[in-house]
Amino acid sequence: MGYAQLVIGPAGSGKSTYCSSLYRHCETTGRSIQIVNLDPAAEQFDYPVAMDIRELICLDDVMEELGLGPNGALMYCMEELEDNLDDWLTDELDNYMDDDYLVFDCPGQIELFSHVPVLRNFVEHLKSKNFNVCVVYLLDSQFITDVTKFISGCMASLSAMVQLELPHVNILSKMDLVTNKRDIGKYLNPQGQVLLSELNQRMAPQFFKLNKALIDLVDQYSMVSFVPLDLRKESRYPLLSSLFHLWHLNG
Ligand SMILES: Nc1nc2c(ncn2[C@@H]2O[C@H](COP(=O)(O)OP(=O)(O)OP(=O)(O)O)[C@@H](O)[C@H]2O)c(=O)[nH]1
Numbered sequence: 690m691g692y693a694q695l696v697i698g699p700a701g702s703g704k705s706t707y708c709s710s711l712y713r714h715c716e717t718t719g720r721s722i723q724i725v726n727l728d729p730a731a732e733q734f735d736y737p738v739a740m741d742i743r744e745l746i747c748l749d750d751v752m753e754e755l756g757l758g759p760n761g762a763l764m765y766c767m768e769e770l771e772d773n774l775d776d777w778l779t780d781e782l783d784n785y786m787d788d789d790y791l792v793f794d795c796p797g798q799i800e801l802f803s804h805v806p807v808l809r810n811f812v813e814h815l816k817s818k819n820f821n822v823c824v825v826y827l828l829d830s831q832f833i834t835d836v837t838k839f840i841s842g843c844m845a846s847l848s849a850m851v852q853l854e855l856p857h858v859n860i861l862s863k864m865d866l867v868t869n870k871r872d873i874g875k876y877l878n879p880q881g882q883v884l885l886s887e888l889n890q891r892m893a894p895q896f897f898k899l900n901k902a903l904i905d906l907v908d909q910y911s912m913v914s915f916v917p918l919d920l921r922k923e924s925r926y927p928l929l930s931s932l933f934h935l936w937h938l939n940g
Contacts, residue, residue: 691782691820692790695812697849698827700797703862703920707827708794709735710920723789728796729766730759739791740781742766745773763798767807774814782818791820802849809853823856824849830861830873830917836887839876843907850910864919877917881908 696704708724713736715722723739730748746769751762770778785791795801801808815822826846833839850857867873875883881904888900 690787691785691818692788693815693820693822694790694792694825695795695808695822695853695855696792696825696827697795697802697808698797698862699799699829699832699845702797702827702829704797704827705731705735705794706920707825707860707862707918708792711792712736721790723785723791725791725793727770727793730763730796731794742770745770745777760798763796764800764805767796767801767805771807771810774810778811778814779818782815782820787819799845802852803845804848804852812853812855823858824853826850826857826859827862828859830863830867833861833876834872835891836876836884837891839879839884840888840903840907843910844903847906847910858916861917862920864917873917879907881905 696708698704712722712724724734724736725740726734726738727742729742729746729751731743746766748759748762748766751757751765752759755762755765757765795808812822826849828842828846833842846857846859861873861877864873884907885900885904888904889897892900
């Protein structure tokens with residue numbers, strides 16, 4: 690059995706930085722992982738790239754040849770990947786053995802994990818090749834500085850959970866940029882009633898019913914909670930280790 694981590698999250702949330710930190714961490718601790726680039730627009734990497742979607746298709750070529758903009762071209766590239774699961778991806782996966790650990794650095798287009806089936810089909814393919822797959826969802830800590838942003842971050846993460854139906858860990862990235870940790874603390878162990886009253890104070894009364902429904906949803910999916918990760922600090926090591934261990938057991 691192989692293991693795979695799908696690293697997803699909005700554009701710029703720190704996916705590639707997380708992948709390179711994880712790679713260096715594993716190097717230090719004597720583990721072996723392979724990082725795969727699934728972003729056809731990526732230009733440079735801070736980690737050795739084991740497999741690269743750009744060998745199959747490249748964003749610039751699609752933009753030039755089909756006259757598409759960056760977003761349309763990216764979706765075209767991902768559909769090309771979906772069409773090549775049995776060919777390109779299967780050939781590439783054949784290079785990896787039992788017990789190999791692949792980490793997939795994905796593009797940040799939100800539609801990939803909200804409403805198009807590409808990643809879900811990709812995951813099904815990995816499973817059919819005997820990979821145990823889990824998701825690491827990154828959210829920039831700067832995006833949850835108030836309750837409305839927090840709810841929006843939760844909803845985006847929840848839509849990925851529902852779409853992919855995999856073991857899922859939410860990580861709050863760029864914690865070094867949070868100047869007042871107390872502002873974020875209340876969102877790490879969210880209390881429904883506190884969030885609801887904060888939300889209601891921010892919004893007009895016609896939204897109160899909707900606010901309640903949203904908070905109940907976050908409460909019910911109690912796993913919509915975030916693990917803060919500061920990659921710039923030495924303290925990241927125990928956290929990366931325990932997360933890695935968890936994924937390896939449950940992934
Ligand atoms: N301060 C700080 N900056 C970070 C951290 N992680 C990433 N960044 C910066 O955030 C920017 C985006 O980081 P990336 O790792 O490229 O993010 P990404 O999610 O892979 O981006 P896309 O592939 O474009 O979606 C870069 O300028 C990084 O240097 C962090 O933990 N702290």
